[in-house]
Amino acid sequence: MTGFSLVVLDVLAVLIVVYLYRVVRGPTVYDRILGLNGISTKAIILLVVIGTVYERVAMFVDISTGYALLNLVGALALAKYLEQRGAL
């Protein structure tokens, strides 16, 4: 079970690298925002898998919910910013 979880964690980390390429190289701000949102979803799942490794899923589900809420707030702040300023 732990070995399987570690494999899942590594696959998720590799997937995050793909998003990270888009965040760092992305030509427009929108590419970066979308990449960041993708990274956040992967991070949420990553936290739950870490919780299963440590067998404390209930606690880690709380944290990943907090991550998801923060991601929403950050995306809203960015959207507000870009709405008022206009894209670069």
Next chain:
Amino acid sequence: MSYSFELPLLILLILTAGGAIVVKDLISSVLILGSYSFFLALVWAWLGAVDVAFVEAVVGAGLATVFFLLTLFRMAPEHILIQRSPPPISAVIALPLLGLLLLYAASDLPAFGDPQSPASSHISPYYLENSLRETQTPNVVTAVLMDYRALDTMLETGVIFTSGMACWLLLGRKHS
């Protein structure tokens, strides 16, 4: 568990830190720093420091990003692009040496989770055994924060209050 998952997380940390330095405009830099905080929080969660991970996610990834964006929102558009000058030669030489020195110093630290380390051989057991009797607080972390380190915590609260006031005074101003 011979294989440790913190290695890919640390690689991701280095990639995001380098990306935040490389990009040309401050908005992208702020976004990449947000993902840097995400990965740092994941490292904390992986090491078992769940409360630190939560604080890092809330403050580093959420609040700091929003504050950075609010600050950028007040700046003129031409100031958002970064003009980079090449780093001075002394920094190129001295900073890797400092990193090597820190790595050398870190090799002397006890291993992670070592039961023979000084922290877990006589500091943690003292608080675990005596904090309930001495402070009547059932939560050990709360007892350390609010009783043994009460003065420290009070001054920390003062620092947080001051920075909150400064943010409110700076960001709450009307556009002039």
